[in-house]
Amino acid sequence: MTRTQAIVKTVSLIFILLPTSLHALDWGPSGLLNPNEERPFMRVEADPTDPAIVWALTSHVPYPNPDFTVKPARGIFRSTDRGVTWEQKNDTLLTPDIPVYDIAIDPNNSEVIYLGTNTLGIMKSTDGGSSWEPANNGISYQGFQFPDLRWGVVAIEINPSDPQIVYAGIFQTYAVELDQGAGEHPGLYKTTDGGATWIERNVGLPERSDPFDVFDLVSHTSAIWSIRILDQNSDVVLLGLADLEANANLVGDKTARSAGRVFYSLNGGEDGWIEASEGFAVIEEDRDEPFVLARLSASFINLAKNCGSNLVFTATHTGAKSIAIIYPQLDTDTVTKCPGIYRKRRIAPWEPINNGLPVAVDAENDSSINTNHVTVSPVNPDIMIVGVFDADSGDPQSDASNVYLSVNGGDHWNGTWAGGLSVSPAQFTEASPFYVDINADQTAAYASVRWDFDPVFFYIGGTVDDGIYRLPPLPPGP
Numbered sequence: 001m002t003r004t005q006a007i008v009k010t011v012s013l014i015f016i017l018l019p020t021s022l023h024a025l026d027w028g029p030s031g032l033l034n035p036n037e038e039r040p041f042m043r044v045e046a047d048p049t050d051p052a053i054v055w056a057l058t059s060h061v062p063y064p065n066p067d068f069t070v071k072p073a074r075g076i077f078r079s080t081d082r083g084v085t086w087e088q089k090n091d092t093l094l095t096p097d098i099p100v101y102d103i104a105i106d107p108n109n110s111e112v113i114y115l116g117t118n119t120l121g122i123m124k125s126t127d128g129g130s131s132w133e134p135a136n137n138g139i140s141y142q143g144f145q146f147p148d149l150r151w152g153v154v155a156i157e158i159n160p161s162d163p164q165i166v167y168a169g170i171f172q173t174y175a176v177e178l179d180q181g182a183g184e185h186p187g188l189y190k191t192t193d194g195g196a197t198w199i200e201r202n203v204g205l206p207e208r209s210d211p212f213d214v215f216d217l218v219s220h221t222s223a224i225w226s227i228r229i230l231d232q233n234s235d236v237v238l239l240g241l242a243d244l245e246a247n248a249n250l251v252g253d254k255t256a257r258s259a260g261r262v263f264y265s266l267n268g269g270e271d272g273w274i275e276a277s278e279g280f281a282v283i284e285e286d287r288d289e290p291f292v293l294a295r296l297s298a299s300f301i302n303l304a305k306n307c308g309s310n311l312v313f314t315a316t317h318t319g320a321k322s323i324a325i326i327y328p329q330l331d332t333d334t335v336t337k338c339p340g341i342y343r344k345r346r347i348a349p350w351e352p353i354n355n356g357l358p359v360a361v362d363a364e365n366d367s368s369i370n371t372n373h374v375t376v377s378p379v380n381p382d383i384m385i386v387g388v389f390d391a392d393s394g395d396p397q398s399d400a401s402n403v404y405l406s407v408n409g410g411d412h413w414n415g416t417w418a419g420g421l422s423v424s425p426a427q428f429t430e431a432s433p434f435y436v437d438i439n440a441d442q443t444a445a446y447a448s449v450r451w452d453f454d455p456v457f458f459y460i461g462g463t464v465d466d467g468i469y470r471l472p473p474l475p476p477g478p
Contacts, residue, residue: 025471027403027420027447030083032056033467040073041448042100044468046439048107048160048378054079054439054446056086056468059099059118073099076115078129082444083470089129094120101154101173106163114166114195116153121146122168124195135195139170141186141208150174151186154242157227161234164194165268167201169224171242184209185223188239190269204272205263206241217248222261228303232311239263239273240301240315247285248294255286258297260317260342260350279350281339285321289333294324304374307381313344314353314384314410316371336360340369341386343410356413358391358400365390370401373435379442382409387433387447401432403447424451424465433469446470 034041040058047053058073075096077086090096099118106112114135115123121136136146152173159165170186187208189198202208206222226240240262247256260280263273285295298321304314322334340354360368370389377383384406392398405417421431428451436447447470451463 025417025419027469028472029425029465030079030086030446030468030470032077032079032083032086034464041434041450041467043102043373043435044437044446044448045103045105045435046437046444046446047105047110049440050110051440051443052080052082053110054083054437054444054468055103055105056448057100057103057115058096059101073097076100076103076129082439083446083468086468089125091131093134094123094132099152101152102156104156104158104166106158107160108163112163112194114156114158114168116156116168118152118173119147119149121148121151121170122153122156122195122198135191136198137196138191138198139168139186139189141170141184155224155227157229157237159229159234159268160231162192164192165234166191166195167227167229167237167269168198169227169239171223171225184211184221188224188269201269203269204274205239206261218245218256219247220245225300226303226315228305228313230306230311232306232309235265235267237265237268238303238313240303242301243299244296246294246296254288254292254295255284256295256297256321257285258283258299258319260299260301260315260339262301262303262315262344262350276344277350279344280317280342281352283319283321283337283339285323287321287323287333289323289325291325291327292323293326293330296322296324298322302373304376304384305378307376307378310381311346312381312409314374314376315342315344315350316340316374316386317342318370318372321366334364336365336368336370336390338368338370338372340371341374341410353410354413355411356406356415357386357388357404358415360391360400375437377438377442378440379438383407383438383442384410385436385438385445386413387436387449388415389432389434389450390430392430401430403433403436403445421447421449421469424463426451426463426465428463428465444471 042059043057045055056077075090078089079086102116104114111128113125123132124135154171155169157167168189172185187202190201191198210219210221222241222243225242228238230236243258245256259282261277283297285297300318302316317339319337342350343353344350371386374386391400404413404415432450433447438445449469
């Protein structure tokens with residue numbers, strides 16, 4: 001490379017990394033859309049070290065009713081060219097109908113991958129996803145083991161300093177019956193030998209089961225929903241929880257309450273977990289409708305990856321509240337109640353950072369800031385993107401549901417950056433980005449997008465333009 005070429009390449013990279021350059025970019029469809037109207041796209045995850053590799057997972061939002069029929073998940077997909085082309089990565093064990101909730105990629109070897117799935121548990125590949133094997137030895141709860149239809153591994157994370165250490169959070173994602181309350185689950189497990197054996201690490205975490213009893217008719221349980229390990233110190237592990245309360249009181253207190261909850265450990269969970277949840281909002285279900293049998297409040301904390309030297313943590317608080325009505329027939333009425341994005345600076349409480357984000361107020365949204373997942377650039381911790389879904393309050397001309405950008409660590413969010421998500425190629429409106437990510441050298445960004453959002457979200461077929469969207473191809477980094 002000549003000196004002139006080196007200067008040009010350096011200047012190009014600097015331009016890519018400048019926040020101002022992000023404002024001019026428009027999103028467009030990748031090579032992975034939904035031609036059969038059957039792919040419920042969930043998480044999109046960029047490889048932590050290879051900027052050309054990105055994964056797309058299909059799944060269903062965990063649904064508690066065992067009688068509800070949903071379409072199959074349709075598998076997992078991998079791109080090695082920044083989303084231009086995709087290859088399905090399923091085999092005879094990991095069939096396409098198995099929902100995949102999370103993925104962890106070895107930062108030292110992109111061929112080693114762990115998946116968190118429903119029914120099958122943890123699946124591991126050592127050949128880039130060409131083949132998969134179960135890795136559940138040691139995971140059990142009350143005598144039950146994977147495969148088990150009730151459970152899903154909803155969070156999985158690899159220690160960046162020692163990839164033999166992996167954490168997995170297991171939650172009851174299916175078939176939660178009314179008499180069980182908010183469900184039960186195996187909890188958190190850790191391996192130190194690359195998934196050969198797993199050890200339970202639940203000391204200090206909330207109880208994993210709280211069934212209804214005749215005295216209070218309240219069930220409150222919390223489960224692991226997201227896991228993050230500090231790159232700066234891999235002994236520090238953070239857990240974002242799903243917190244649920246089912247309240248079947250027919251007299252007296254009629255309120256179900258859930259809250260954002262985060263726990264941490266300074267030694268990889270070996271001596272237990274400490275709660276650090278101060279500042280998160282409480283979600284209450286207290287609608288006093290007639291003929292109400294039960295109430296449910298749910299909070300989900302999705303922790304963002306941390307980068308940079310300053311210990312600043314970011315998370316989204318996604319929530320909902322629901323009532324079960326028994327007249328004229330048993331039915332449920334669910335309202336989204338999301339407090340939005342939160343930030344924590346070292347030991348300070350969590351604080352909301354929603355300046356510039358839309359608030360949805362309609363029959364299906366109660367003053368809700370509908371963010372599900374926020375990602376921090378691995379190159380610049382001041383740059384973040386977040387997908388906002390179902391925020392248009394029934395206005396087909398609104399562009400409130402979109403991808404939002406912050407260039408100052410979340411102090412303000414800019415929605416005008418999301419060009420290209422106003423109208424889909426098939427002329428659908430209401431883009432609802434659900435998961436977003438930025439690749440390793442910040443030369444591409446990705447979003448799993450649902451057009452014409454429906455309250456049941458991933459339980460119906462969707463539209464032909466649902467799928468993975470990305471920024472146009474950008475010059476690679478050095």
